[in-house]
């Protein structure tokens with residue numbers, strides 16, 4: 001029955017983890033996968049999460065099935081975070097939000113829903129993008145193309161190219177946009193450039209699908225969320241996927257969501273009913289624990305303040321590591337200006353290193369990044385940074 005099944009290629013990023021685990025180099029550093037590690041190189045368990053979990057343990061609850069669209073208090077908290085609790089769309093009840101299995105789950109529910117709605121639509125992702133964007137939308141049945149984004153020579157965004165790609169897209173094209181902290185490049189567009197993107201999306205009748213996997217890792221929770229307000233203000237209807245994997249350090253709990261902004265409440269009710277069919281026919285309903293923890297934190301003022309503080313600390317530490325990387329590379333003898341690393345934002349740095357250099361980093365020095373030159377600066381710390389700087393200097 002399965003004799004003709006071929007071996008599928010490994011995920012280029014998650015596959016690196018296996019290679020890293022097998023590496024016996026005592027100085028090895030994993031800058032491959034996008035995971036935040038603290039100053040001690042440990043995956044943090046946030047205090048706000050621990051406190052919410054303690055409170056839950058004190059009052060143990062049975063675990064029946066959740067509603068198909070998840071915990072209501074969770075969905076409301078997601079709406080508040082994405083659109084603002086007092087925003088017009090939330091107050092008008094025109095946002096349909098469902099709990100999803102991480103940000104990936106939110107993207108997949110959205111993709112399946114859009115495929116039913118407009119089967120002929122094409123999808124555009126940034127060039128480059130998180131590789132799973134292409135795979136996920138392709139598997140949902142879409143033809144996936146790219147819009148211009150990264151300019152390697154300039155070390156930044158090819159914004160004119162981006163606008164030109166969007167202007168050339170057919171009406172109805174689904175455009176996947178990184179709301180903040182672009183993965184993999186680390187280069188975001190400015191608020192003024194977002195205004196121009198919003199205008200083109202509106203003019204050309206495109207469908208924006210905002211992927212918000214790093215809210216709070218850029219400039220702040222509200223600052224990173226402000227891009228959503230721009231689409232709302234333009235009167236657009238669009239989709240937003242949310243991930244709490246990074247912002248709550250709850251990677252394995254698979255907590256995320258999908259929000260669809262509709263014209264009015266009646267439309268949102270109809271859209272929600274369709275999202276529920278997508279969910280029901282895939283996995284029936286989401287798991288309880290992660291959503292309950294995030295809802296408990298976001299809906300309790302003290303825990304929420306603690307979360308904002310802890311998220312702020314992660315954000316600030318990543319920025320400090322970027323500066324240390326720039327300084328350390330200089331001290332290690334790198335002649336070229338590496339200052340672009342502090343222009344980038346979020347968890348990643350597109351280092352500009354070639355595939356050969358990345359392979360050397362891995363095999364000779366135990367420093368793991370992706371072949372494309374992406375490094376997760378959120379995994380740097382005071383102990384591993386010297387080794388990373390010296391290793392990069394050696395391959396440059």
Ligand code: PLP
Pocket residue numbers: 034101102103104105130178183211213243244245246251255256
């Ligand atoms: N979208 C982007 C741009 C990401 O980098 C990630 C990374 O994890 C995701 C979505 C998926 O998030 P999750 O792990 O919550 O599924």
Ligand code: TYF
Pocket residue numbers: 011013014032033034035130132183
């Ligand atoms: O880009 C990253 O490293 C994270 C984690 O298939 C990730 O977004 C990577 C690959 C993948 C799922 C998650």
